Amino acid sequence: MECANFVSQIYVMPKISQKAVAMPPSPIRKLVPYSEAAKAAGKKVYHLNIGQPDIETPEVVRNEMKAIDVKVIEYSNSDGIASYKKGLAGYYQSKGIQIDSSNLMVTTGGSEALIFAFMTCLNPGDEVIIPEPFYANYNGFAVMAGVKVVPVQSFIESGFALPPISSFEEKITDKTKAILICNPGNPTGYLYSKEELEQLRDLVLKHDLFLFADEVYREFMYDGAIPHSVLNLAGLENHAVMIDSVSKRYSMCGARIGALVTRNSEVMGMAMKFAQARLSPPTFGQIASEAALETPQSYFEGVVAEYVKRRDILVNGLNAIEGVICPKPKGAFYCIAKLPIDNSDKFCQWMLEEFSFENQTVMMAPATGFYATPGAGVNEVRLAYVLNEESLRNAVRCLEVALQEYPGKLV
């Protein structure tokens, strides 16, 4: 007893969990200390690392927030404010997705919607197949739910098209419970065709899997491309779970409002228990999101035109640099670029710590964090074209110079 006491007194620190250790740091945010230091040293840093657009939140939202006149800022229902749920169902209907408000739940961002989907549908140890590269935070949500991510690699050479269905089939085990896609894709900007989605539909029906689809970039489609929702795939009523968010749609990432949408009423009913445990999604954000439903179509047209311009500056600029390959995105506002470098983690850190060109530098996300296959993406970076034209031109110029100066460049 004496001895046990003694031991605990020198240890004086209980162990943290395996999940905490296993949680990956965000490849999008992990270099923040270096960018802070660069800024403190007076460097201008172009933030292409994070999908925080500079696009203004619609005026209808900002006006509504000023007009809030409640005496008590109350909890909402756990599945969201009823009038917002109804309005949101109307938004989906306007996009050709025929669901009603009983098929959706308001969540705290798309992040929470995916955590609820994982927790509701998958047991610890179950496997979810995800075409890689994929949104890095899927790894974190998988760790939280104790779920294993099984990647199926897509390739920059084919513009990150859906890998052949046979490569999914190879990965299916008796632990496989779901496939997760992001469409249009973060980080690739790839947009799945109807035919690709139908191939996935047949596959999940054959193996009785859930098909989770992160469709938060629905409004960001270029060159006349048309988005297809998994909710419109016939026969998937009980298999399709759609993840949505207002963050990018209305440039209000800070509202933290998303949605879990499915016609599977068992999933919805069970997810409701997770929703009740955390009480409610943010009330202010819901008020903002309900106001945002009145955003005029002209807003989106303006935003899309702006992103097309930005994409073209960034992607054309990148492809003009020797040794750089960057497929042209059809949607969202990211791209993956393959660079003539040894290691993207080192390169991105070097850009912040060591490099400057006319006292400027660029912050990017190393693509390694967007792959689950070890070593994949080691010479790729993810860039978000969320800054204005001039900033993007400067960023491309910086990158061009940096690729000449970087000690780990591949010649």
Place this chain on the structure above:
Amino acid sequence: MECANFVSQIYVMPKISQKAVAMPPSPIRKLVPYSEAAKAAGKKVYHLNIGQPDIETPEVVRNEMKAIDVKVIEYSNSDGIASYKKGLAGYYQSKGIQIDSSNLMVTTGGSEALIFAFMTCLNPGDEVIIPEPFYANYNGFAVMAGVKVVPVQSFIESGFALPPISSFEEKITDKTKAILICNPGNPTGYLYSKEELEQLRDLVLKHDLFLFADEVYREFMYDGAIPHSVLNLAGLENHAVMIDSVSKRYSMCGARIGALVTRNSEVMGMAMKFAQARLSPPTFGQIASEAALETPQSYFEGVVAEYVKRRDILVNGLNAIEGVICPKPKGAFYCIAKLPIDNSDKFCQWMLEEFSFENQTVMMAPATGFYATPGAGVNEVRLAYVLNEESLRNAVRCLEVALQEYPGKLV
């Protein structure tokens, strides 16, 4: 192959997870369909089931929200807006808790803070000891983290005082990783003395456990009582993790802003990875919370005086009913009452479905959901005294009549 296809086509529904099945429904919200039906039938329902106060949010908050003048509603840092973190550290210092902003992280409500604490500190299968009755949603967070709740029963006869330390020691196994308390207590209103907290301190040091303390009701202390934070227990620097929230403090539950506070920098660093995965806490709520730091002391004095009045009306009223026992709470705004009934789940449902007195009824939370021991709390209910005096008097009168009419009353 034909056969496999055929099977999947009749099954057409993948199985949900064991966690989803295991998640308990909220005892606070599970009777909502019955209350909705009662209201639809024209009955006045007094909501004593949920801690949604009618107290006004401070005017400084409401004014600040109208004055928000940003063009883009951006993500904040994952651990919160730096100026709010600094201000919040100042609030704790003013309460005698000497921490700085590096010891705290802003979360999406107290709920998320506790989920992060569980996920960071406990492995699936690990055990957390909680004196019961306890806030029902702890069960849900435990299911999410795969953690086992081990209850130590406290008793209404002793006003829900801390059970003897020996009853904790009996429950400690090699899976025990933490003790969780709520102080002042929801649902009991009990306030742990300095001596009780020191007993817990010695226990967690002896066994090298984490001590999680939910201190969200800090401002709601009556009759001159003084709150003691686990952060002020000497020697617990690496063991104490405090959960906080602005929801009740400023009557702004809908803001969804909480905090995880600890001097254990490893826990804070690891929790940061969970925080990064979900990007950021709500921006609007943080702006409101930062404004709330300017709430004048007179606001809290007014609120406390109001709750003392309400508590006295409810608790004295309850104790005046034959066969009812209700210890007087020293803090928070809940009480547990033991009623002369067969079953509190049945009784609470009956109150909504079958009963009315002068076209009014009362919604309460069956206490069974606040215990982990099967059968415990079967004749107890939790009541939140969050309504005005007149409503509380009417609610007590309703309850008195109901207890005479209820078919399952114990004579």
